[in-house]
Amino acid sequence: MLGFALRRLALALAVGLAVSAIAFLLLRVSGDLAATLAGEEATAAEIERIRGLYGLDRPVIVQYGEWLLRSLRGDLGRSLFYPESVAKLILDRLPNTATLATLGLAVALLLSIPLGVVAALFRNTWIDRLALAMAVLGQAMPSFWFALLLIFFFGITLGWLPVSGTDGLANFVLPALALGWFSTPVLMRLTRAGMVEVLAADYIRTAHAKGLPVRTVLVKHALRNAVAPVVALASVQFGNMLSGSVVIETVFALQGIGYLAWESISRRDFPVVQGILLVVALFYVVLTLVADLLNAWLDPRIRSS
Amino acid sequence: MGLFAQIVALLLWGIAPAFAGPADNTLRWASDSEPANIIPYQNTVREGVVMGFLIWDAPTYRDPTSGEYRLHLAESVRLVDPTTIEIRMREGVVAHDGEVVDARDLVDTINTMLDPANRIVNFQRVSWLTRAELVDANTARLIMKEPFGPWQEYLTNVVVMPSEYLRRVGLEGMAREPIGTGPYRVTELAPGRQTVLERFDRYFGGAKGQPSIQRLIFRRIPEANTRLAELLTGGLDWVWRVLPDQARNLRSRRNLTIVSGETVRIVYIGMDAGGRTGREGNPMTDLRVRRAISHAIDRPGIIRNLVGEGASVLHTPCHPEQFGCTQEGITRYEYDPARARALLAEAGYPNGFEVGLMAYRERPWVEAVIGQLRAVGIRANLNWVQADTSSSEVREGRVRMNMGAWGSTSLYDVAAITSYFFGNNPNDMARDGDVAAMLRRGDTSTDPAARLEAYAPAIRRITEQAYWLPMWTFPLTYAFNSQLEFRPSADEVPRFFEARWRR
Numbered sequence A: 001m002l003g004f005a006l007r008r009l010a011l012a013l014a015v016g017l018a019v020s021a022i023a024f025l026l027l028r029v030s031g032d033l034a035a036t037l038a039g040e041e042a043t044a045a046e047i048e049r050i051r052g053l054y055g056l057d058r059p060v061i062v063q064y065g066e067w068l069l070r071s072l073r074g075d076l077g078r079s080l081f082y083p084e085s086v087a088k089l090i091l092d093r094l095p096n097t098a099t100l101a102t103l104g105l106a107v108a109l110l111l112s113i114p115l116g117v118v119a120a121l122f123r124n125t126w127i128d129r130l131a132l133a134m135a136v137l138g139q140a141m142p143s144f145w146f147a148l149l150l151i152f153f154f155g156i157t158l159g160w161l162p163v164s165g166t167d168g169l170a171n172f173v174l175p176a177l178a179l180g181w182f183s184t185p186v187l188m189r190l191t192r193a194g195m196v197e198v199l200a201a202d203y204i205r206t207a208h209a210k211g212l213p214v215r216t217v218l219v220k221h222a223l224r225n226a227v228a229p230v231v232a233l234a235s236v237q238f239g240n241m242l243s244g245s246v247v248i249e250t251v252f253a254l255q256g257i258g259y260l261a262w263e264s265i266s267r268r269d270f271p272v273v274q275g276i277l278l279v280v281a282l283f284y285v286v287l288t289l290v291a292d293l294l295n296a297w298l299d300p301r302i303r304s305s
Numbered sequence B: 001m002g003l004f005a006q007i008v009a010l011l012l013w014g015i016a017p018a019f020a021g022p023a024d025n026t027l028r029w030a031s032d033s034e035p036a037n038i039i040p041y042q043n044t045v046r047e048g049v050v051m052g053f054l055i056w057d058a059p060t061y062r063d064p065t066s067g068e069y070r071l072h073l074a075e076s077v078r079l080v081d082p083t084t085i086e087i088r089m090r091e092g093v094v095a096h097d098g099e100v101v102d103a104r105d106l107v108d109t110i111n112t113m114l115d116p117a118n119r120i121v122n123f124q125r126v127s128w129l130t131r132a133e134l135v136d137a138n139t140a141r142l143i144m145k146e147p148f149g150p151w152q153e154y155l156t157n158v159v160v161m162p163s164e165y166l167r168r169v170g171l172e173g174m175a176r177e178p179i180g181t182g183p184y185r186v187t188e189l190a191p192g193r194q195t196v197l198e199r200f201d202r203y204f205g206g207a208k209g210q211p212s213i214q215r216l217i218f219r220r221i222p223e224a225n226t227r228l229a230e231l232l233t234g235g236l237d238w239v240w241r242v243l244p245d246q247a248r249n250l251r252s253r254r255n256l257t258i259v260s261g262e263t264v265r266i267v268y269i270g271m272d273a274g275g276r277t278g279r280e281g282n283p284m285t286d287l288r289v290r291r292a293i294s295h296a297i298d299r300p301g302i303i304r305n306l307v308g309e310g311a312s313v314l315h316t317p318c319h320p321e322q323f324g325c326t327q328e329g330i331t332r333y334e335y336d337p338a339r340a341r342a343l344l345a346e347a348g349y350p351n352g353f354e355v356g357l358m359a360y361r362e363r364p365w366v367e368a369v370i371g372q373l374r375a376v377g378i379r380a381n382l383n384w385v386q387a388d389t390s391s392s393e394v395r396e397g398r399v400r401m402n403m404g405a406w407g408s409t410s411l412y413d414v415a416a417i418t419s420y421f422f423g424n425n426p427n428d429m430a431r432d433g434d435v436a437a438m439l440r441r442g443d444t445s446t447d448p449a450a451r452l453e454a455y456a457p458a459i460r461r462i463t464e465q466a467y468w469l470p471m472w473t474f475p476l477t478y479a480f481n482s483q484l485e486f487r488p489s490a491d492e493v494p495r496f497f498e499a500r501w502r503r
Helices: A002-029 A033-038 A044-053 A060-072 A086-121 A126-140 A143-157 A170-199 A202-209 A214-226 A228-242 A246-251 A257-267 A270-298 A300-304 B002-012 B046-055 B103-114 B151-155 B163-176 B224-232 B244-250 B287-296 B299-307 B337-346 B363-375 B387-395 B418-422 B433-443 B448-464
Strands: B026-031 B060-062 B069-071 B074-081 B084-089 B129-136 B139-144 B184-190 B194-199 B215-220 B238-240 B256-271 B353-359 B378-384 B401-406 B468-481
Touching: A002 A060, A002 A270, A033 A044, A033 B387, A060 A270, A086 A126, A086 A170, A086 A214, A086 A228, A086 A246, A086 A257, A086 A270, A126 A170, A143 A170, A143 A246, A143 B224, A170 A214, A170 A228, A170 A246, A202 A214, A214 A228, A228 A270, A246 A257, A257 A270, B026 B224, B046 B184, B046 B194, B046 B215, B060 B151, B069 B074, B069 B151, B084 B103, B103 B129, B103 B139, B103 B163, B224 B238, B224 B244, B224 B468, B244 B256, B244 B468, B256 B287, B287 B337, B287 B363, B287 B378, B287 B468, B299 B363, B299 B468, B353 B363, B353 B387, B363 B378, B363 B401, B387 B401, B418 B433, B418 B448, B433 B448
Parallel strands: B026 B215, B026 B238, B353 B378, B353 B401
Antiparallel strands: B060 B069, B074 B084, B084 B139, B129 B139, B184 B194, B194 B215, B238 B468, B256 B401, B256 B468
């Protein structure tokens, strides 16, 4: 088990390193960083001056090497635009993204699991088709459009909820609904498929034959087995949400990681982009590592392979 | 986005807004971007310029209505010789922390910003200077690199920072907790969340006058529809950059004032008249082709249908209100597609030609231009890029035709636009030595009459040679609470210190 864990850890580190190197190179080839930093109305002399000041005239490999060494010491550098360190910028915005992602996932699970179960129980009836239609609508409707509809209805027409900002939990309700709605269809369909398969299994028939109440059969025997792949997918969805939802954060003016990444890319604030990419890559690497180790612990065959 | 904006505006129609601003003498405003660093020398975004005017002051101030340069922090300003400006500072001015501000602060600010170690982003504010010297406690001398014609205009951008505080906290500290002498002091600076400014009760007034509104709260809301939603639900009192279709739908609403105005920003089409992309098979080097392009585009029609109210057709490579931007004796190109086709045929392109058109903003306008060029036979292939890529490509001489906009960093002087684009520098696509020499003569003279005399023939020649097709002035639409007394200015700098609530 220890050898397996070390191998996986080494692989995770290699992935993190590769992601950072590719991101660094992509940022450098995406345009003239010095020209962006100098601003739209800068002169050629000012651009050259900025190039020298920020060391952008040096070979890319040297720039990357320096950044990597600093990052290993926990120093992600300083933003080229904000008078702050990259780490502080990310830490300032992480709570907003984490709150939004957690609430968004909660919305998605609260909607998708009951709907999926109901659709499976009433398979091929109008209820099933209605749930399917909702799934199609959820996947087809652009998230920013759904977000705007929420703003109009709950924010403007009813006046119940704030339409932007991060002043309190109320500010997160509409964004979480918009974000969760987008993840609901895929989770719902997976729940439905799992339930349909499990409900046809012999042990469910046996449970019914033993005279167990329907609720016990559904919740204790069927759902527990059917929901396992949903949990796995939900963790991936959570990773996506933690990486930041640029669209939702933009529409609701939530200052989270996604929006910070988007604005930093627009401004070519490459230390911040680089830092965010590293943090997001680490999220995924850690989650994948934990999942791998958990699977290996549960199933010894994986360890030997 | 236009369709969505229209639907949004329709949905919003008929909902009564509820404003909170007048009750607590607070103005809540929002924009789509914000300065990452609030120091005016460290950002180039428009919202940063606005904040700069509110928090800091310069020796002089250009009155946006009259266009006159008025003394502000300075008591007197004079040219000692063609490269030396002597400024006597007003006495009794205090900064937000109580520090007395005098000539030493002006000198220290300039020398700090000129120091390469400080990595100033908006270096243009001081790049025309070489250093500042202290004469006595109230007098400073600013030394220019060479005689600089638009020095009066540029001086209005040299904001002064209290030097003792600046020395103590550095530029980063100043950016986190800004201290200035301006009509408003910063009480909360939370980038991404909000910036709160409170009226500075010890403000000296000067040319800006005493502010009326007690508190200004700025928020960045990137999405235009969300800004409107906030305006309609009372979360905001003032927004700008309202889209033309949104403005049309909002005009009928009571409690909201919608104002569209012209700005000093202009839209243009650049052409590789200088043949930097190669002279062989380059139609842009032919005057007849450039004139054909100028006749092919229906600028009034595009303004009427797409650009919207507040824009007007432009005929010069500068805004008519900028110093030196003569309108006399220039060549004007009216919309005449038949004439355009005839000119193309005369130039040896009876079936038109293919050309790349680089652009980076206002795509519907660009597409309208492409359509009209196609109508006379010119097949313009759109190359849609980021703004900085467009600038870099032009500088590298790799662009045959481009469409862009230029705000002259709100400077009312042709040196900030015509000389920038035709001064025989990397941005110059025409490379006309005579034009560049005339502009240089104007730029390096401190005599206004001599400057006007130098610029006029340059501008006439640029239009006669159709090096550029000046398109239109850039409109800006504001929407705000009708109880607010607010007057927009063409330099895209809302003067909130002049605004007041009607009681």
